[in-house]
Amino acid sequence: HEDENDKDEEEKVIDTAETDDDSQNWNIESATVEKEKSDVDEGDDDDRVEEWFDVSTKPQLDYIAIPLPDRLHVPVHSFTETESEEVGTLALSPEIFGCDPIRPDILHRNVVYLRNKKRGKRFPAITKTVSEVSGSGKKARPQKGTGAARAGKKRAAHWRGGAKAHGPKGVVQDYTSKLNKKVRKMGMRHMLSQKLKEGNLILINDFNQVTSYKTKNVSKVLEKFLDIGGRSGTHAYIVDAVDNGRDAVVDVDETSEANDDVKNPKPIKSVSVAGVDANFMIATRNLYHVKLVNNYDANIYDILNTEKLVLTLAAVAKMEKHFAE
Numbered sequence: 001h002e003d004e005n006d007k008d009e010e011e012k013v014i015d016t017a018e019t020d021d022d023s024q025n026w027n028i029e030s031a032t033v034e035k036e037k038s039d040v041d042e043g044d045d046d047d048r049v050e051e052w053f054d055v056s057t058k059p060q061l062d063y064i065a066i067p068l069p070d071r072l073h074v075p076v077h078s079f080t081e082t083e084s085e086e087v088g089t090l091a092l093s094p095e096i097f098g099c100d101p102i103r104p105d106i107l108h109r110n111v112v113y114l115r116n117k118k119r120g121k122r123f124p125a126i127t128k129t130v131s132e133v134s135g136s137g138k139k140a141r142p143q144k145g146t147g148a149a150r151a152g153k154k155r156a157a158h159w160r161g162g163a164k165a166h167g168p169k170g171v172v173q174d175y176t177s178k179l180n181k182k183v184r185k186m187g188m189r190h191m192l193s194q195k196l197k198e199g200n201l202i203l204i205n206d207f208n209q210v211t212s213y214k215t216k217n218v219s220k221v222l223e224k225f226l227d228i229g230g231r232s233g234t235h236a237y238i239v240d241a242v243d244n245g246r247d248a249v250v251d252v253d254e255t256s257e258a259n260d261d262v263k264n265p266k267p268i269k270s271v272s273v274a275g276v277d278a279n280f281m282i283a284t285r286n287l288y289h290v291k292l293v294n295n296y297d298a299n300i301y302d303i304l305n306t307e308k309l310v311l312t313l314a315a316v317a318k319m320e321k322h323f324a325e
Contacts, residue, residue, distance in 0.1 A: 071196060072098055076313065077226070080209045081217040081283075084225035090203055090313065092196070093320045099193035103186070107194075107300060110187035113179040114301040121174045127167030130155055185323045191300045192319070195309045202226060202310045206277075207240060213282035222290065228308060229289040237306040238284070241295040241315040242272035295319055 072092045077084050092098070135155040143150060157165035195201045210218065223230035271278035275294030284290045291302065295315045303309055311319070 074196070074201060074203050076203045076205055078205045078209065079207055079221065081212045081214065081221065084221055087205060090316070092316070095325065096189050096320050096323055097192050097196045099190045102194050102197070103190050106183060106187045106190055107304070109179060110184060110300045111304065113177055113184070114299055116175050116177040119175040121172055121176065124170045124172050125168040126170035127164035130157065130163045133163040135161070187300050188323050191303050195303065200308045202308060203316065204310060204312050206312050206314065207280040208277065210277060210280045210283065213279045215283050215286050218280065218283035219287060229287055233289060234308060235289045235306040236308040236310055237303050238290060238292045238310040239295055239298045239315045240276040240292065240312050241318045242275050242277065243314070
């Protein structure tokens with residue numbers, strides 16, 4: 001029996017050894033297969049990375065954000081009564097035209113301030129009371145015996161020709177509100193930056209070359225070259241700044257000698273009225289989609305109500321100086 005037990009133990013040892021060898025071989029083979037699979041998977045990942053994230057095959061977006069330094073370089077156009085073309089580029093001040101992010105709360109405060117200012121004050125209205133209205137204080141009729149209601153003065157509020165009940169007392173109603181100058185300047189800076197960010201800012205050299213005050217000629221140039229007015233209905237807010245300010249100044253030259261003809265007067269070469277070019281003002285004041293002002297009268301509320309903002313170089317220089325912190 002002992003010999004049989006020894007044989008059984010030897011067979012068990014051999015079996016376990018064989019199973020251990022088989023398990024080791026299987027582990028080696030399985031590890032090799034897994035490694036090959038992982039190599040294949042890694043290769044596939046590499047191919048996928050090249051296929052999915054290759055910059056050359058990446059589709060182009062419809063809108064590409066322009067960086068701020070490039071955005072501040074705006075082309076400058078010349079303007080005559082026949083054409084408008086690009087003549088150069090102007091680097092705008094990042095302090096005035098480069099505000100980011102835009103503060104809608106500041107713009108809202110400025111709009112409320114301007115609307116209240118436009119509403120202004122209500123001039124004092126006053127009505128007469130029963131004691132002040134013209135008429136006798138005698139009792140209208142006897143207290144008893146007539147069958148009618150009791151009546152005292154003839155000028156009571158519910159009688160014809162009587163006083164006004166609870167009328168205005170002559171107090172001035174002031175609808176204006178206050179806003180700090182610092183906030184007003186900040187609002188204009190953010191408004192100019194927003195127009196530039198939208199791509200709706202146009203720079204014009206000046207309007208001195210507009211020698212005709214004909215609305216037809218100027219309207220064609222605005223519509224054809226700057227996409228302003230016309231049937232498309234694009235509104236524009238044009239800001240000009242003449243050095244002479246608000247006073248009218250006439251530069252008399254050779255062309256003014258022929259102005260004796262009353263029926264067909266010729267336009268004077270250089271005229272400024274209210275801080276803007278006179279010929280351009282006369283030519284555009286009948287255009288519904290165009291509003292021309294000087295740099296002193298430019299405000300946020302009007303700029304928000306128009307799509308495009310047009311500035312002359314003189315207006316840009318004065319606005320950068322005035323609205324700086």
